[in-house]
Amino acid sequence: MKLVKTGLIGLVALLALVACGPSKPALEGSIAIDGSSTVYPITELVAEDFNAEYPDVQITVGFSGTGGGFTKFAAGEIEISDASRPIKQAEKDALVAAGIDYIELKVAFDGLSVVVSKDNTWVDYLTFDELKMIYGADATALTWADVRAGWPAEPLVIYSPGHDSGTFDYFTEAVNGKAGVIRSDSDNVQISFSEDDNVLVTGVAGDAGAIGYFGFAYYEENADKLKVVPIKKGDASAVAPTYDTINNSTYPLSRPLFIYVAKDALEREEVVEFVKFYLENAAELAQEVGYIALPDAEYEAGLAKLDE
């Protein structure tokens, strides 16, 4: 017993030594980050772990949305902008006008998951054409029977994230080929929007005819209440979102998440160290908050960009 105790103490001492091992140069300064609320959980976790190593760097992370983040980025208020979609032309123009040069880095994948209720016994998979019949700008399907012959005439109850979210932009672009357009015949069919994905979860779970979509983390957390729908693109076989299918992009609704870093800020050592830390740990930390790691090559490409 005593031997075990001594052994344990020795082990702890050894670990402590290893932990103090190569002492890190003390960094200080402040880094302001804002932008997408989808990317926020990853950035928050990275900032937290970075702070554990460098407690004197003051980091703030906001979640005013991808668009809001770029506005602040262009105003020079923040060093890093979180984004759940690539930067738009108008936002690029604003940055050029403000004289702000930046680099774009991918940090993780989110697999948009199309879900139905557990009571929905008929859906085995959906094709992009069928998604378009439900969510497309010219969609006319009123019941599931209209979507595919042989399915029951259960009325469609459609859920979607609100117009302000990057999830909405990405999904509508994937389905319609044009971001931001969705069917608007709410006289004929019940369509509900919510900025709160937890509301969508509850809505879809409670109605056999319901369909909705949101980030993979929300499906994973509620897998006992929801049924995820495999998606079939073209002639490929239908793929359900899982860690692997999103990571290797065989799942057709995987979208990358980004951070944009001001080049001026990269003159500062604490910012460089933070971004490096972000890319080196994103794979593991993204997973901890329900997102999916990029292939390793993507992170290496990001680090290479940083070295330029």
Added chain:
Amino acid sequence: MKTTKRHQRRLLLNRIFEWIFFSTIAVAILVLGALLFDIFSRGISGLDWSFITSMPSSRPAKAGIFPALLGTLWVILLTALIALPVGIGTAIYLEEYANKKSWFFKALNLNIANLAGVPAIVYGILGLTVFVQLLKIGPTILAGALTLSLLILPVIIVASIEAIRAVPNSIREGSLALGVTRWQTITGAILPMALPGILTGSILALSRAMGEAAPLIMVGAVGFVTFLPDSILDRYTVLPMLIYNWTSRPQDEFAQLAASGIIVMLIILMLTNLTAIILRNRSQQRID
């Protein structure tokens, strides 16, 4: 015969309305009770000292609210310091000095009443443009407090005007008749009598400001900070920001954290309201 029938009908009507009004309040109390029950049953277990004194964290087991709690107190105190003098001052001017027949007075009154109905997010956009960017205050506690001040000023002004108007004219005239100046009349006679009403309105307004997240997201309150504010030019977060963020997370642990945060929020609100009630009763006693 006819009169008793009418009498009975009126009594019946009386009963019916009593029941209608009782059921409206019963519904309100039931809903409130259900909400409170839900929040307390989810949040009370997570509420301990380390929750109050820890930094925010993405790992629910470690997460706390300390910077947000301090941020809320800083922002609200500063908001009160800005909004109360300006709001009460405006009310005094409008009620005691302004020429009530002038178009200026009428336009001002109409605008103030309308401003009270403007959505909070609009004040956020205004604050972002004017305070954060134009005046270059940046996303700081000061910018947040100025924005919230704008948000609650109309309410404070309207409540103060009503309170001042409720002071009987005889007091004003009596005081002036004694040869006292207008300013002394205001500070010595009118304000003390109007104070309970002014305080009630102000506290309601400040409580509202304390619960706002939307305008503060616009003017740059953040979700994650690991340092405590020590000046009004620091970056900050507030409790509603943390609660808002936690409720939107997929994991249920965060929903529980949000519930614990809401309990803390409720306690602070109750404490401030209690202070206000005590202050009000005191000033009322002084008049009586």
